[in-house]
Amino acid sequence: MAYPNIFALLRLSQDHTTVTVSGPLKDLVPSPDAPATVFAVVTQVPGADRVVPTSLMDPEPTHEARAWGQSFYGRSGTVWELSLTAADEGEFAPGWAFVQADAVTFSDAGQLVTYSWSRWSYLTDAEGELS
Secondary structure, X not given: OOOOOOOOEEEEOOOOOEEEEEEEOOOXXXXXXXXXXXXXXXXXXXXXXXXXXXXXXXXXXOOOEEEXXXXXXXXXXXXXXXXXXXXXXXXXXXXXXXEEEEEEEEOOOOOEEEEEEEEXXXXXXXXXXXX
């Protein structure tokens, strides 16, 4: 697949604690109508204002924010969507974040089938319609 099933522009809440991750539900076999469970993880690296470690005793750099979640989709629609809240009272910043998503479904023969997508997406808290 040329593009992952994750949109490049994602909605960030005004308080910067929640990201709405979404993407098209297509190209899944055996059928685009089969139910699926979607898992997603969003991470944003430390900003430029963090202190660079100067010795092995300094704490490891950590992500500025991270969030994860899952949802079951009965596949009645064409888009999956998860609202993910930053862990550990973190906050996301408008800008780039890395998104990993996986869909899990079953084949007609009952075998587990997984799909994995990842991409850099831009988080925006701007009002208005995302396009």
